[in-house]
Amino acid sequence: MDVTQADIATLRTEIGSGRLSVPQVVEAHLDRIAALDAGIGAYVHVDADGARQAALARPAGPLAGIPFGVKDVLDTADMPTEQGSTLYSDYQPPFDAGSVARLRHAGGIVLGKTATAEFAGTAPAATCHPKDPSRTPGGSSSGSAAAVAAGMATFALGTQTGGSVMRPAAFCGVAGFKPTFGSWPISGMLPAAHGFDTVGVIARSANDLAEVHAAMMRLPVPSAPETVPSVGLCRTHLWDTVSEEAARVVEAAAQAFSRAGARVADVPLPQEFAALTAHRRLVNAFERAANMEGWAGAIGSARTESQEVFSRGLTVDGASYIAAAAALDRARADLDALFGDHAILLTAVTPGVAPVGLGSTGDPRLQELWSTLRCPAVTVTFGTGTGGLPLGVQLVARPWSDLQLLDAARWLETLRS
């Protein structure tokens, strides 16, 4: 068994049986980082000593001995938290973020901090796609996705305001989960646009996503799902942005659900939801600029993209922001009707495979639609496209139906050919 490719349940079994020690698990990952990360750039800080000490301290709990990475917009008491920015060079927070601490207390071992776009925004991290260095790994949780895809962590925490967990997970061919807005602790997370910001996780499988969610929410370790959900295929007003090969993978997932006995039906997105992309843009710009206001005196040292975000946000007047934010709330109130009798919506996650070029982390629109609505979302790989690169699909559920969502994703993974 390759320790750096194993999932959480396998590692737990191997460690529990004594066939594998926690220090062995940690060393295997540190070795892999030493061998590969110079060419990928997933980590901005590796705490080998800290990880080794934690491994020797007999970790206990549902994630005992599982090594993970932490996006560098989440505070760590024992490592700097630089937000992908020279504005926070060497900044050392006093305490762990709530999300980090909870996983540590569940036995998880932090290997290091993963690269992020500056301020979890649009200025890309210096991370490349593990399968093709000419391509973006996606972002803003670039390092988290690349680390998991390359076997340099069993899972990694990320954050999503637009599509910052879903997109890199899909591009890198791994699984990603953005829980219901507000369900995971936010202490020690850099606020970007606070109406959308959510801590999330990238892992090797939907089952691992469910394991991390259970640890974070103090729920029992999940058992395998027993029922097939009712699935609505929702192409959205953005369907014409989806490439033929990505669309084919979404259709294949719908057919797989159907063959497995799920009721699958088209769910058209009501006309008014098409306005969400524009409303979201206004709210995002206004909130990001407001939260950045404390950096105003230093913003000239930030990257061009971040300076532009700040400037653009300052052009949004308060009245427009209020109108857009209220419109988003109305759309959220209509979500229940949108889902109807479907527990899950199936939709596209990206327009296609990871694009060539490291100057952009890709198109966020297909992912951000559901962040805007505060729904939980999962992406799992369901095929390949150009150059043999992975293609994912996205599953979405009503807010607070995270467990049903994760069950559906686990189902779907069992249906892959």
Next chain:
Amino acid sequence: MDVTQADIATLRTEIGSGRLSVPQVVEAHLDRIAALDAGIGAYVHVDADGARQAALARPAGPLAGIPFGVKDVLDTADMPTEQGSTLYSDYQPPFDAGSVARLRHAGGIVLGKTATAEFAGTAPAATCHPKDPSRTPGGSSSGSAAAVAAGMATFALGTQTGGSVMRPAAFCGVAGFKPTFGSWPISGMLPAAHGFDTVGVIARSANDLAEVHAAMMRLPVPSAPETVPSVGLCRTHLWDTVSEEAARVVEAAAQAFSRAGARVADVPLPQEFAALTAHRRLVNAFERAANMEGWAGAIGSARTESQEVFSRGLTVDGASYIAAAAALDRARADLDALFGDHAILLTAVTPGVAPVGLGSTGDPRLQELWSTLRCPAVTVTFGTGTGGLPLGVQLVARPWSDLQLLDAARWLETLRS
């Protein structure tokens, strides 16, 4: 004119006309702090030099030269931010909170950091009521309310998760505003229970609240309201917790609105809203403990009340939290029907005047009901009770109707006898 009792518009006029200089305004407040604060304990840190320098730097903007206090759970780049706790002794954040920076950029001058209950929770600050040192000023924004009431700041930022702006403002006989959840920037604010946390403001009048809101939201400085709102008198399921004298003040406000030409009608709170208090308790406990998880190794040094909050939160299982959080979302979706054709609800803000004793900051239930629903809320003083102490009322509006709410509060203030 007493500079330390003047409102924002008056100070703006006096400064604009040259009858008063910004350094004079700042010195008057520093003198007042030096004279009074040893007996009140509103400030935990006063930056006299910083305030003087800012006064000499020719501040510009809608709040030019207006001195304000900042609750010590909001980051300041030039002063420590101690969260009311020895866990954060001397902690110096790298940047201003977004809310603080925005007001500074509007010309406001920070005098210092105001005392807070530990972590904006229940362990009281060492602040007493400006009118009676045997009584609590309310909390958790204790210092902010006491500073404004005692003329030691023109206004002060606070935060509210339950009733932490409304309650101290009402007890201290000043005005308080908690905007719509999510509308003011949250960067640099200590998360408590993130589903409810909102930055707010305490000031001398509803007009001043509107001025600060305009500066924060980059809206025009508000003109006087022209129309009388339609008011629903909402006694809530907590009406039997309200003292006779506090109830009388609420009824008097209803009558005043009515005499001024407002349509006033009773609005009963639907039966299911009575469950909100219990749901809110679960959600609050779970989220606070999750956000506190990073402090776990140091929590033994925190105050007893905070340790209990952490322990209690850890007893809430994830499934109960999810069920309660989903129930709160359903109640929020029913808000529009609750308001009906009323723009504003009028309700009680506290059970009575500030209670004797500094061991508790008072009963949060009447205030937290509306924080839970994410509504904007205002309190203004509308009478006196036991010992001549002030009694307030609370006005509430639909989310994102903050401007209408502030207009109604300004109306009500003009109707005081």
